[in-house]
Amino acid sequence: MRIELERRPRQSALFAIVSPLLALALTVVFGGIMFALLGKDPVSALYSFFIEPLLEVWSLHELAIKAGPLILIAVGLSVCYRSNNWNIGAEGQFTVGAITGSLLPIVFYEWHSPLLLPLMMVMGALGGAAYAGIPALLKTRFNTNEILTSLMLVYIAQLFLDWLVRGAWRDPGGYNFPQSRSFVSEAVLPEILSSSGRAHWGFAFALIAAVAVWLMMRYTLKGFQIVVLGQSERAGRFAGFSSRGMVWFSMLFSGALAGLAGISEVSGSIGHLQPSISPGYGFTAIIVAFLGRLNPLGIVAAGLVLALTYLGGEGAQLSIGVSDKVTRVFQGLLLFFVLSCDTLILYKVRIVFDRGRKLAGRSAS
Amino acid sequence: MIIEAILLTVITASTPLVIAALGELVTERSGVLNLGVEGMMIIGAVCAFAAAQASGSPFIGVLAGVAAGAAFSLLFGFLTLTLVANQVATGLALTILGLGVSGMVGESLVGVPGVKLAPIAIPVLADIPIVGPLFFKQDIIFYLSIALVVGVNWFLFKSRAGLKLRAIGDSHGSAHTLGLPVIRTRYLAVMFGGACAGLAGAQLSLVYTPQWVENMSAGRGWIALALVVFAAWRPWRLLAGGYLFGAVTIGQLHAQAFGIGLPSQFLSALPYAATIVVLIIISHNRRTTLINTPASLGKPFVPDR
Numbered sequence: 001m002r003i004e005l006e007r008r009p010r011q012s013a014l015f016a017i018v019s020p021l022l023a024l025a026l027t028v029v030f031g032g033i034m035f036a037l038l039g040k041d042p043v044s045a046l047y048s049f050f051i052e053p054l055l056e057v058w059s060l061h062e063l064a065i066k067a068g069p070l071i072l073i074a075v076g077l078s079v080c081y082r083s084n085n086w087n088i089g090a091e092g093q094f095t096v097g098a099i100t101g102s103l104l105p106i107v108f109y110e111w112h113s114p115l116l117l118p119l120m121m122v123m124g125a126l127g128g129a130a131y132a133g134i135p136a137l138l139k140t141r142f143n144t145n146e147i148l149t150s151l152m153l154v155y156i157a158q159l160f161l162d163w164l165v166r167g168a169w170r171d172p173g174g175y176n177f178p179q180s181r182s183f184v185s186e187a188v189l190p191e192i193l194s195s196s197g198r199a200h201w202g203f204a205f206a207l208i209a210a211v212a213v214w215l216m217m218r219y220t221l222k223g224f225q226i227v228v229l230g231q232s233e234r235a236g237r238f239a240g241f242s243s244r245g246m247v248w249f250s251m252l253f254s255g256a257l258a259g260l261a262g263i264s265e266v267s268g269s270i271g272h273l274q275p276s277i278s279p280g281y282g283f284t285a286i287i288v289a290f291l292g293r294l295n296p297l298g299i300v301a302a303g304l305v306l307a308l309t310y311l312g313g314e315g316a317q318l319s320i321g322v323s324d325k326v327t328r329v330f331q332g333l334l335l336f337f338v339l340s341c342d343t344l345i346l347y348k349v350r351i352v353f354d355r356g357r358k359l360a361g362r363s364a365s
Numbered sequence: 366m367i368i369e370a371i372l373l374t375v376i377t378a379s380t381p382l383v384i385a386a387l388g389e390l391v392t393e394r395s396g397v398l399n400l401g402v403e404g405m406m407i408i409g410a411v412c413a414f415a416a417a418q419a420s421g422s423p424f425i426g427v428l429a430g431v432a433a434g435a436a437f438s439l440l441f442g443f444l445t446l447t448l449v450a451n452q453v454a455t456g457l458a459l460t461i462l463g464l465g466v467s468g469m470v471g472e473s474l475v476g477v478p479g480v481k482l483a484p485i486a487i488p489v490l491a492d493i494p495i496v497g498p499l500f501f502k503q504d505i506i507f508y509l510s511i512a513l514v515v516g517v518n519w520f521l522f523k524s525r526a527g528l529k530l531r532a533i534g535d536s537h538g539s540a541h542t543l544g545l546p547v548i549r550t551r552y553l554a555v556m557f558g559g560a561c562a563g564l565a566g567a568q569l570s571l572v573y574t575p576q577w578v579e580n581m582s583a584g585r586g587w588i589a590l591a592l593v594v595f596a597a598w599r600p601w602r603l604l605a606g607g608y609l610f611g612a613v614t615i616g617q618l619h620a621q622a623f624g625i626g627l628p629s630q631f632l633s634a635l636p637y638a639a640t641i642v643v644l645i646i647i648s649h650n651r652r653t654t655l656i657n658t659p660a661s662l663g664k665p666f667v668p669d670r
Contacts, residue, residue, distance in 0.1 A: 003447050003448075005448075005449060005667055007667065086453055088457060138641070138644075138645060141649075142645045142648055142649040143648045143649060143651050143654060144641075144644045144645055144648045144649075145591075145594065145644065145648065147400065147453065148587060148590060148591045148594070148640065148641075148644060149641050149644060151584075151587050152584075152587065152591075152637040152638070152640050152641050153637075153641070155584055155634065155637040156634045156637050156638060159630040159631070159633050159634045160630065160634070162630050163628050163630035163631065166630075167628060283461060286454075286457055286461075287458075287461070290454055323468075323469055323472050325465060325468040325469040325472060326469060327465075328461065328462075328464060328465025328466075328468060328469075329462065329465040329466055329469055330465075331461060331465065332458060332461040332462025332463070332464075332465045332466070333462065335454070335457070335458040335461060335462070336440070336444065336455075336458050336462060339444055339448075339450040339451065339454055339455050339458060340444055340448050340450060342450065343448040343449060343450060346449075347449065347667075349448075
């Protein structure tokens with residue numbers, strides 16, 4: 001038995017839509033098998049993982065809280081990946097954005113002003129962009145692989161945050177807990193509908209970013225440059241596009257969105273800095289970007305799905321007693337299935353069983 | 366002797382880097398970029414630890430780690446070689462899945478006292494002062510790491526099969542036209558990389574810190590990837606680079622213990638910062654990088670028929 005691929009003359013529009021759904025379905029099936037192996041009833045486990053979080057209003061708010069940073073980061077990453085720049089250090093840019101954004105409410109903690117919140121958001125985005133600028137600088141100036149440098153910077157950013165909240169920025173009145181002062185109310189990102197749940201404006205930022213990038217990719221020259229340079233750097237250069245400029249643009253842009261996600265999360269959901277501010281949003285966003293097929297609107301849907309795996313994991317831990325580590329497994333499986341199903345878009349896949357045809361083919365050629 | 370003790374820990378810290386990077390070196394020489402080293406390593410670590418626990422024998426643990434790493438890499442091979450999926454994204458998927466699965470499998474193993482792989486003293490040689498205890502009274506994985514460097518170097522540059530593998534990595538189109546089995550060779554290279562990463566993981570959970578801690582690979586898989594670039598895809602340079610990184614890791618640990626006034630977090634960040642610095646030094650000369658990099662690295666291959 002062999003698997004043969006035949007290139008389609010053009011991308012299959014049908015499978016472009018079917019493939020992510022197929023990947024989701026396969027993940028659910030495999031998830032069921034995994035639950036069965038863990039000795040749980042697969043149907044009720046899957047129900048409490050994927051359906052239960054959607055049944056209550058407060059829970060939908062939690063979904064939006066988790067989907068916000070995922071979508072925001074993934075939209076930025078989609079620009080990077082489309083242009084063939086592999087920023088995988090969004091987790092670090094998220095962390096640095098959270099730190100630079102928190103500078104004002106922590107250092108000038110007595111400053112009350114309506115300017116505070118917008119300034120925090122801007123500083124968060126700038127911090128994330130600056131941090132993503134390091135791999136961009138190294139790639140354009142020294143030809144260094146951005147995959148490795150951006151990832152190494154994640155570890156450094158997390159250690160720096162750890163040092164800050166245990167050292168210089170530790171709350172003097174916090175009984176030695178490793179966390180910063182709590183933000184004043186002017187520094188807290190408000191809730192969208194405070195009557196029904198906790199979801200804050202970070203989710204709105206994510207939707208705005210998704211629509212803006214969608215418009216950019218579709219209607220602007222920049223969007224065209226991104227696609228052309230991503231598919232063929234040579235073709236882009238003939239058209240007079242700068243591939244160095246694109247490295248800078250895509251890295252700074254995705255860094256800014258990751259930084260904004262970082263400060264939104266800290267300001268909207270946590271309210272202070274602490275050693276751990278993210279359950280791996282920066283890495284999960286990579287899955288979101290691919291599940292959304294690098295299309296900003298697809299990413300919104302994908303972000304909600306991945307947010308559901310976080311919520312489902314927390315819920316399943318309480319209701320059926322499986323470890324919340326299941327979430328990571330689900331996410332990894334999902335990315336695998338997405339990548340394998342994407343083959344169907346570019347290729348016809350044929351499974352060849354008989355050996356006779358192979359021999360016949362050989363004698364013919 | 367304190368110097369000797371420090372050198373011993375340097376060797377223990379360097380061995381997993383050398384082994385994992387060596388596997389990736391062979392994979393990349395065949396033209397495949399597998400970014401899933403971290404994932405294969407952690408899977409190897411958890412399987413080795415669990416098997417050693419269950420059987421009581423660390424040797425069975427080592428075998429389990431190797432087998433698990435190789436089996437896990439097949440997943441990557443199937444996606445990128447058979448289904449021609451994007452290698453960068455698939456490698457990331459392997460890392461994410463590996464960290465997730467190892468966390469779940471290892472949950473019941475947290476805090477369980479481990480089985481340490483005992484050192485094997487080589488008669489006569491182990492009695493040489495200083496050199497003996499350092500190099501001839503080590504565990505089997507250390508000996509294997511040196512043997513692998515020698516073996517891979519011979520394979521790549523002295524054997525016919527190695528020449529074919531390099532040809533496939535440099536131009537899969539021409540190699541295919543000449544009738545070389547591109548896909549099969551790459552599968553084997555990917556599996557060798559997986560087996561090595563699994564062995565490196567086994568070293569972590571059976572020698573370096575004989576216990577299971579979630580995410581215990583702590584970015585070593587990524588450092589191994591950087592090492593391959595640093596080594597310009599050459600085994601002997603890779604050995605030197607691995608020991609350089611091991612020395613940085615251990616140096617910062619001892620600096621933390623002595624308390625040299627720098628915050629511990631800054632010292633912990635040193636190996637990662639060193640990786641970036643080394644990458645800059647190695648990559649800044651565009652021409653030498655181009656000469657050394659396997660020309661087909663990371664590019665998809667679909668045989669035409």
